[in-house]
Amino acid sequence: MWTPVSITSPESPIDRSARIYIAGHRGLAGSAIWRHLSASGFTNLIGATSAELDLRKRDDVFEFVSAQRPDVIVDAAARVGGILANNTYPAEFLSDNLQMQVNLMDAANSSDVDRLLFLGSSCIYPKFAEQPIREDSLLTGKLEETNDAYAIAKIAGIMQVEASRRQYGRHWISAMPTNLYGPGDNFHPRNSHVLPSLIRRFHEAQENGDSEVVIWGTGTPRREFLHVDDLAHAALFLLENYDSGETINIGVGNDLSIRELATLVGETVGFTGELVQDPSKPDGTPQKLLDVSRLTTLGWQSTIELPDGIASTYQWYLEHLDSIRTR
Numbered sequence: 001m002w003t004p005v006s007i008t009s010p011e012s013p014i015d016r017s018a019r020i021y022i023a024g025h026r027g028l029a030g031s032a033i034w035r036h037l038s039a040s041g042f043t044n045l046i047g048a049t050s051a052e053l054d055l056r057k058r059d060d061v062f063e064f065v066s067a068q069r070p071d072v073i074v075d076a077a078a079r080v081g082g083i084l085a086n087n088t089y090p091a092e093f094l095s096d097n098l099q100m101q102v103n104l105m106d107a108a109n110s111s112d113v114d115r116l117l118f119l120g121s122s123c124i125y126p127k128f129a130e131q132p133i134r135e136d137s138l139l140t141g142k143l144e145e146t147n148d149a150y151a152i153a154k155i156a157g158i159m160q161v162e163a164s165r166r167q168y169g170r171h172w173i174s175a176m177p178t179n180l181y182g183p184g185d186n187f188h189p190r191n192s193h194v195l196p197s198l199i200r201r202f203h204e205a206q207e208n209g210d211s212e213v214v215i216w217g218t219g220t221p222r223r224e225f226l227h228v229d230d231l232a233h234a235a236l237f238l239l240e241n242y243d244s245g246e247t248i249n250i251g252v253g254n255d256l257s258i259r260e261l262a263t264l265v266g267e268t269v270g271f272t273g274e275l276v277q278d279p280s281k282p283d284g285t286p287q288k289l290l291d292v293s294r295l296t297t298l299g300w301q302s303t304i305e306l307p308d309g310i311a312s313t314y315q316w317y318l319e320h321l322d323s324i325r326t327r
Contacts, residue, residue: 013240014042014072014115021046021070023055023104024077028228029119029177031184033074036232046070055100065107072115073108074235075101075157080121083146083216083284085191090149097153105160109168116172117239118161120154120247122224122288123147124176132291135176135247144285162245171243175235178251178290182228182309183316187324195225198262199314202269212274213266216281219259224251224289227304227313237300251290252302268310 024030025047079096126141161174185196234250
């Protein structure tokens with residue numbers, strides 16, 4: 001018979017034998033969290049690929065959670081993509097993410113899972129939020145049009161965490177990471193986020209001997225980038241040090257323009273051609289820098305500098321050219 005592991009109270013170390021289900025454990029964030037938890041001594045990690053468990057299928061999710069009886073759930077599962085993907089498939093981004101979240105959290109409540117971490121996205125905040133963006137900026141203004149469907153889904157997830165805390169007394173928390181990058185990213189030429197997309201485009205331009213690389217938009221929007229290994233470290237830190245219904249930001253506390261990012265990626269790859277902006281393409285939100293003072297006050301801060309992170313990510317890309325995700 002299954003016996004739950006005592007993981008004492010929130011804001012304390014989690015027993016390393018606790019059963020922890022990481023939803024989305026093959027994705028960018030989930031795989032990093034799996035690696036970090038494994039390296040931190042956790043011996044009872046649970047994962048299921050999308051082929052093994054489609055989180056959009058409610059009955060299957062309830063059956064899985066009931067059978068596995070996790071002590072902790074980390075929800076890192078999501079349908080994600082860059083500006084083009086979000087802008088092209090808003091219905092799927094809204095529907096798929098809503099279904100996955102609702103099914104998983106409802107199943108967790110049904111099985112009395114007391115500890116859960118929901119990972120959202122910094123796109124939940126208003127397009128013109130005051131910078132750096134505080135957690136209380138949520139729902140104070142209009143969202144960025146190119147990813148509003150995805151943002152609404154993630155906002156619903158935050159609300160479900162808060163509702164479950166109020167109604168059932170759960171120790172569930174939600175965290176909003178800034179733009180993530182690192183090993184295991186999606187390098188698809190159309191559906192990826194900006195940093196992996198730039199790595200691929202500069203690499204291919206270098207390989208093909210191209211004289212220029214075209215960058216979407218004006219190059220002026222500013223973005224913050226967090227290495228996924230830093231995120232994984234923060235996820236465990238929050239599970240062991242944070243217990244509040246208020247969402248908490250995870251970031252590095254500084255940003256750079258897309259033009260500066262492209263220049264940095266080009267230098268890392270060794271591309272010596274010209275960078276050309278295409279202002280006919282959308283820029284997205286002008287700036288998206290998170291206020292991470294709540295997290296740093298708790299005692300956590302990122303450790304991986306962006307140039308080092310890009311260099312190691314590019315090295316990983318080179319080593320996995322035959323097997324990287326390109327969907």
